[in-house]
Amino acid sequence: MSDSDEEPQLSAHALAALQEFYKEQKEDAEKLEEALTSGDNNIQLKEDWQLSQFWYDDRTAEMLAKEALSAVGDTGRIACLSSPTAYKKLQELKPETVLVKCLEFDPRFQVFGEDFVMYDYKEPLKLDQTLKGAFDLVIADPPFLSEECLTKTAVTVKFLTAGKIILCTGAIMKDLAHRLLNVTKCKFEPSHSNGLQNEFACFSNYDAPVLNS
Structure with missing residues (x-):
């Protein structure tokens, strides 16, 4: 041989x-x-890089959660779209009267029980119709840094809310994000627990004082 x-x-x-x-x-x-x-549901799961998962560091998760809670008040409804670490922090900080859902492709997050909604960005409107316009604010973090992924995620965001939007994605997506969702870049710069080489940014379609102070 x-x-x-x-x-x-x-x-x-x-x-x-x-x-x-x-x-x-x-x-x-x-x-x-x-x-x-x-x-x-207080479980710490490791990132699955095959699913392009990058968890926020605690400072970023806390800033996003505080901004979201400030924006919706004591009886608001928040959707975390492909952003499970924001969901986790919201669960720690929110009053019982605020409802938060976690829309995720990773079935491991079924541990969140009724708060978990299976979501695939490739099928942006494959969601229960009861979720249409059901949220005061959406925190969205498209899993992939591509025009296709952001465009399809934007379709879902518009389905979920006609209200406030916080978008976390690469700074390079600034122009497309503005065209799709009318969001502008915030002063706050998000960061991740394991670091990312790409410049990351927060965008919102409203004043977002916590992220712009």
């Missing part, structure tokens, strides 16, 4: 990385099963 007929071998570094990935996947699966059984 020639060397060319041999099966390719992973380097020690690549093999270790693959084993670590499978270990993390198993740990997340065990956490999710335990949370679903106990009804506990």
Whole structure:
């Protein structure tokens, strides 16, 4: 048998990385099963980079949550679109009279129970009609930095609310975001727990004082 007929071998570094990935996947699966059984939604799940997931750091999640709660008042309704870390922080800070939903493609977030709504940006209007215009504010974070993803996410945002919008995406999407959702860049610059090389920005279609102070 020639060397060319041999099966390719992973380097020690690549093999270790693959084993670590499978270990993390198993740990997340065990956490999710335990949370679903106990009804506990206070679960920390690792980012799935294959789904282009990048969690906000705590400072960013808190700023977004405080702005959203300030904007909707004590009886508002907020949708977190592809932004589960904002949802988590809202759950920590909100009064019981504020309703928050988490629209996500990742089925792991079923741990949020009735607050979880399955959402695929590729099918932007595949949602229950009871959600149409049901929210005072939407926090949206398109999972991919592309014109297609932002355009389809914008369709969903308009379906969910005729009111306030907070959009978190790459700064490079500024012009398209303004055309699609009439949002402008805020002073606050969001950041992520594991860092991102792309410049990230917050946009809103209203004054958003917490994000512009």
